[in-house]
Amino acid sequence: MATVEDRQFRVEPFPGGTPGNQRLVEEGRLPDYDVVGTRPIRHDGTDKVTGRARYGADIKLSGLLQGYVLRSPHAHARIVSIDTSRAAEVPGVHAVCTNADMPSADHRAGDLGEGMVDWYHLNQNVLANDKVLYTGHAVAAVAADSVHIAEEAARLIEVEYEVLPPVLDVREARGADAPVLNDDVRTDRQPAGETGDTPTNVAKHFHYEKGDVDAGFAAAELVIEREFTTETVHQGYIEPHTATAFWSPDGKITVWTSTQGSFMIRMQVAELLDVAISKVKVVPMEIGGGFGGKIAVYLQPVAAVLSRLSGRPVKLNMDRSNVFDATGPTPGSYMKVKIGVDAEGKITAGEAELLFEAGAFPGSPINPGCMCVFACYDVPNGRIDGYDICVNKPRSNAYRAPGSTHVALATETIVDEICEAQGICPVEFRLKNAVKEGDERVDGVTYPPVGMWETIKAVELSDHWQSPLEGPNRGRGIASGFWFNFGGNSVVAATVNEDGTVSLIEGSTDIGGTRASVAMQLAEILGIAAEDVTPTVVDTDSIGHTDVTGGSRTCHATGLAAIKAAEDIQAQLRQRAAMLWDVESEQVEYGDGATLTGPEGKTISFQEISGKLTQTGGPVVGRGSVNADKHGGAFGTHIADVEVDPDTGKVQVLRYTVVQDVGTAIHPSYVEGQMQGGAAQGIGWALNEEYHYGDDGRLHNASFLDYRIPTCYDLPDIETIIVEVPNPGHPFGVRGVGEVPIVPPPAAMANAIFRATGVRMRSLPMSPPKMLHELLASDG
Amino acid sequence: MRDFEYEAPMSLDDAVALLSGNPAAAKPLAGGTDLIDHIRTRRLEPDLVVDVKKIPDLNVLELGDDGLRLGAAVPCYRIYGDPQIAAAYSAVADSCRIIGGTQIQSRASVGGNLCNSGPAADSTPSLIALAARVVIAGPGGRREVAAEDFCTGPGQNVLESGELVVEIVFPARPAVGGSHYRRFIPRNEMDIAVVGVGAAVELDESGQSFVSARIALAAVAPTPLYVEAAGAALAGQPVSDEAIAAAAAAAREAATPIDDMRGTVEFRKHISGVLTERVIREAVARARGEETGYRIGQ
Numbered sequence A: 001m002a003t004v005e006d007r008q009f010r011v012e013p014f015p016g017g018t019p020g021n022q023r024l025v026e027e028g029r030l031p032d033y034d035v036v037g038t039r040p041i042r043h044d045g046t047d048k049v050t051g052r053a054r055y056g057a058d059i060k061l062s063g064l065l066q067g068y069v070l071r072s073p074h075a076h077a078r079i080v081s082i083d084t085s086r087a088a089e090v091p092g093v094h095a096v097c098t099n100a101d102m103p104s105a106d107h108r109a110g111d112l113g114e115g116m117v118d119w120y121h122l123n124q125n126v127l128a129n130d131k132v133l134y135t136g137h138a139v140a141a142v143a144a145d146s147v148h149i150a151e152e153a154a155r156l157i158e159v160e161y162e163v164l165p166p167v168l169d170v171r172e173a174r175g176a177d178a179p180v181l182n183d184d185v186r187t188d189r190q191p192a193g194e195t196g197d198t199p200t201n202v203a204k205h206f207h208y209e210k211g212d213v214d215a216g217f218a219a220a221e222l223v224i225e226r227e228f229t230t231e232t233v234h235q236g237y238i239e240p241h242t243a244t245a246f247w248s249p250d251g252k253i254t255v256w257t258s259t260q261g262s263f264m265i266r267m268q269v270a271e272l273l274d275v276a277i278s279k280v281k282v283v284p285m286e287i288g289g290g291f292g293g294k295i296a297v298y299l300q301p302v303a304a305v306l307s308r309l310s311g312r313p314v315k316l317n318m319d320r321s322n323v324f325d326a327t328g329p330t331p332g333s334y335m336k337v338k339i340g341v342d343a344e345g346k347i348t349a350g351e352a353e354l355l356f357e358a359g360a361f362p363g364s365p366i367n368p369g370c371m372c373v374f375a376c377y378d379v380p381n382g383r384i385d386g387y388d389i390c391v392n393k394p395r396s397n398a399y400r401a402p403g404s405t406h407v408a409l410a411t412e413t414i415v416d417e418i419c420e421a422q423g424i425c426p427v428e429f430r431l432k433n434a435v436k437e438g439d440e441r442v443d444g445v446t447y448p449p450v451g452m453w454e455t456i457k458a459v460e461l462s463d464h465w466q467s468p469l470e471g472p473n474r475g476r477g478i479a480s481g482f483w484f485n486f487g488g489n490s491v492v493a494a495t496v497n498e499d500g501t502v503s504l505i506e507g508s509t510d511i512g513g514t515r516a517s518v519a520m521q522l523a524e525i526l527g528i529a530a531e532d533v534t535p536t537v538v539d540t541d542s543i544g545h546t547d548v549t550g551g552s553r554t555c556h557a558t559g560l561a562a563i564k565a566a567e568d569i570q571a572q573l574r575q576r577a578a579m580l581w582d583v584e585s586e587q588v589e590y591g592d593g594a595t596l597t598g599p600e601g602k603t604i605s606f607q608e609i610s611g612k613l614t615q616t617g618g619p620v621v622g623r624g625s626v627n628a629d630k631h632g633g634a635f636g637t638h639i640a641d642v643e644v645d646p647d648t649g650k651v652q653v654l655r656y657t658v659v660q661d662v663g664t665a666i667h668p669s670y671v672e673g674q675m676q677g678g679a680a681q682g683i684g685w686a687l688n689e690e691y692h693y694g695d696d697g698r699l700h701n702a703s704f705l706d707y708r709i710p711t712c713y714d715l716p717d718i719e720t721i722i723v724e725v726p727n728p729g730h731p732f733g734v735r736g737v738g739e740v741p742i743v744p745p746p747a748a749m750a751n752a753i754f755r756a757t758g759v760r761m762r763s764l765p766m767s768p769p770k771m772l773h774e775l776l777a778s779d780g
Numbered sequence B: 001m002r003d004f005e006y007e008a009p010m011s012l013d014d015a016v017a018l019l020s021g022n023p024a025a026a027k028p029l030a031g032g033t034d035l036i037d038h039i040r041t042r043r044l045e046p047d048l049v050v051d052v053k054k055i056p057d058l059n060v061l062e063l064g065d066d067g068l069r070l071g072a073a074v075p076c077y078r079i080y081g082d083p084q085i086a087a088a089y090s091a092v093a094d095s096c097r098i099i100g101g102t103q104i105q106s107r108a109s110v111g112g113n114l115c116n117s118g119p120a121a122d123s124t125p126s127l128i129a130l131a132a133r134v135v136i137a138g139p140g141g142r143r144e145v146a147a148e149d150f151c152t153g154p155g156q157n158v159l160e161s162g163e164l165v166v167e168i169v170f171p172a173r174p175a176v177g178g179s180h181y182r183r184f185i186p187r188n189e190m191d192i193a194v195v196g197v198g199a200a201v202e203l204d205e206s207g208q209s210f211v212s213a214r215i216a217l218a219a220v221a222p223t224p225l226y227v228e229a230a231g232a233a234l235a236g237q238p239v240s241d242e243a244i245a246a247a248a249a250a251a252r253e254a255a256t257p258i259d260d261m262r263g264t265v266e267f268r269k270h271i272s273g274v275l276t277e278r279v280i281r282e283a284v285a286r287a288r289g290e291e292t293g294y295r296i297g298q
């Protein structure tokens, strides 16, 4: 068999895209599909562009009350007492609740699909019990005839606090003298399975080791060790959190909300309110972005409790400052990483110490951080220690490839320094060290076929890499990144209509165009047009358990369910044709062009047989239910060109290309959209995004004015190169797309900035004041 | 949001009467782009909001031989939308083009920007550079103050209870004059000034020497800052790198910024100098009628 190095590749425009949308093609190997790889208009497009689509806050019900949540002004305090009596007396107020109105919870773990949760801690995060642990921590809630009355009444709730010193930095928080946030937290050491015996902020310690690390460093010609810091950043979805709930007198709870996972909301509401899951129906509304932040509950159980107390449906909306203050950003971090290479630039060893902010309660993505830190390279000897550390900030939650962006900043910066020191081209270094099928990661996982090498090859062949960057204060950097992706549970049901179309129902909420990409997979199998499938996302009473739209799993796993449903339809239609022709169903084939063929040249089209279903045994419903476990991991490599104003430290992105192995692009436009969107968020994280805290632990920039996500003026047209190394675990080869593209940008930007200025930035964000400070220092 | 009463008087006298009848609890409303937000966040808690947009005196926008009259409630878009005004008083037009986006500019006024008296207000340095005077009406009659004397602290100004700003008046522009305002922001648009600089220069007929100059800074002191020394460094000097560097040094020297999340002391002082140089060069180019390099968002 030819080795990967002998294969012939080219980069060319991806059909149907703009000039910046390209793909890597291997000579003699082009995928051959009818629907997959085309760009039909999304089924939900018209509603979205005409404003008709109904998002969470659009729900209106008769008798609806509006709620308001009272939040902590302190970063760390003990709640001495809460007196709600004055609020309850305000005319127009129908209910007031605190944590005391929820059932008490125990220490048990729940799996939300993109992270674990302890029910006891989630209960306290939803409404504080005896302590508040961050500014904005919910303390009480009011339901009233209008949100203004609710707000005025909430101000009459008297909360007596005993203010405690806050701790905001991971290194301080793990120190012996640090104030301890949760007196029930003990260090959980994995994989050893040991538990500490004293209260601490260090909730978890992960340790991974492979090979002989000391020997590996001893064999190195060059060893570089560096420290890095990143700040807390938020997903910045446009739609704030919202929940409306009605607790019916018969004990049934209905929740209307925008979420990444309606079944996860159902589970959390049921657990926290101590009712059976069958008593809870979650109706997912359209969602204005989530990126990992709309999985955990915040408002939903509170709205339900207020509804129980008032007997009326209750709506709770967050405003933007609530979203920043009190939802789940991704952690700030401190990282120390060391890499050794031999004289030929082959990595001999790697070592990492990673400290991630958990926020108020345990649960940072430290474990994925550990698993990703050396994931792109063949590291023969490695040691990784990762710590999940509680600090007085909101409880962190998933954000696109949780943990991987942090660690890529460290590893990819050091790789760039190695290239600089050894005079190796960064592309060549990566081609030489890239992981391939069969390589073992430091945490012990062995790779299936993966496309890291191919993404670098695409960089090498790209117009961007081959175009020289000229002019003063300009530089080009590249960086790579990895994400696991995920499979999990998905269910699809598909009904064949008499007119030859299919109605598809699914439980996956659609954030990035998955109605289209799931429908297209069913259409490909059946041989019909994507437009002849009508996908609908339904509530939790109407379809089987479906995991979150997260972990880049939906196109892969719900797509698999759609494929299974299509195959089920094919099998049933073969029986119907057999019945019509009076033959055995084994004698009927479902062939190309959506045509069934039988003995003696008998044929009938999908369209025709669809009209005959009621005469042949009733409507046909196909079903697909999967627990997918063969999601292939995926890699991306980005190229950034920047110009740095030497007098102000401001960084301008001149050109940017995202190269990513997606397995197979079902709907290339949405794949490119994910690649561009992830890069945009990563560039924002690189340059300006950060939570600013005062020494008292108060968040100072809970608004989009001072929390600076990039605007359209700050980004060039982001170019894309889709690489398609099919995932053997999916019939079309889908790997998942959404998360990888946020991983490389901060490192790619830092490497580009170094080449523009000679200054290495090892602390995010690389904002103008920090950049200028380094520039002035480097001038002497 | 808290309840409040709303009045929209049609005359200046009625407005003054309403404001002086409730001196502690009444607030004028022009575009409302600051006021409504401040009520929402409870920074201000007025019981009465007096909409001043219907008063003719506050909607004057007149360019004459002796200068420009700008009514306090005139929204930004009318200012940069008038080509003659935008050319003669280009610093104010520069400010109006970057205050918020299109929606904000169709409501927000220069008067509101001034009366809100934020240290980072984008139009106030332009008013100071262009030697504007602020016309105030109140129960005690009319008075005028220089733009640089109007603000007294963050969110504070010389207005006494019951007073409001009627208009801002600018002297006529010199034959060879140019002005410019720009700000430093971390992004390229939709942001708040980390440092802002407004400058107006008058050149001699040849365009080779400064006759006079006025320079003002935003966001580097508790109030918008008039830097007389920067203008003095230019007056009578040939247009040269040295003279401009001296003015920039004076600006850097005058800046007394604080460390906050938007910028450090080191950063703001440095940028005060850098922007002052860039702004003077642009104002000179405009005075000379040269093609200039300035684009919004750079």
Ligand SMILES: Cc1cc2nc3c(=O)[nH]c(=O)nc-3n(C[C@H](O)[C@H](O)[C@H](O)COP(=O)(O)OP(=O)(O)OC[C@H]3O[C@@H](n4cnc5c(N)ncnc54)[C@H](O)[C@@H]3O)c2cc1C
Pocket: B027, B028, B029, B030, B031, B032, B033, B034, B035, B036, B037, B052, B072, B073, B098, B099, B100, B101, B104, B107, B108, B109, B110, B111, B112, B113, B114, B115, B116, B120, B121, B122, B123, B159, B163, B164, B165, B166, B191, B192
């Ligand atoms: C999205 C957004 C973006 C913004 N961007 C910028 C920006 O880039 N740069 C910038 O400088 N500002 C910006 N602002 C702030 C604001 O828009 C400006 O300060 C604007 O000029 C205020 O004018 P207004 O007419 O809306 O004032 P208002 O909100 O009506 O009033 C502001 C204050 O002045 C008082 N007041 C108004 N008129 C009078 C009067 N005639 N006499 C006495 N007191 C009076 C009011 O009582 C109030 O206290 C932004 C605001 C928003 C919401």
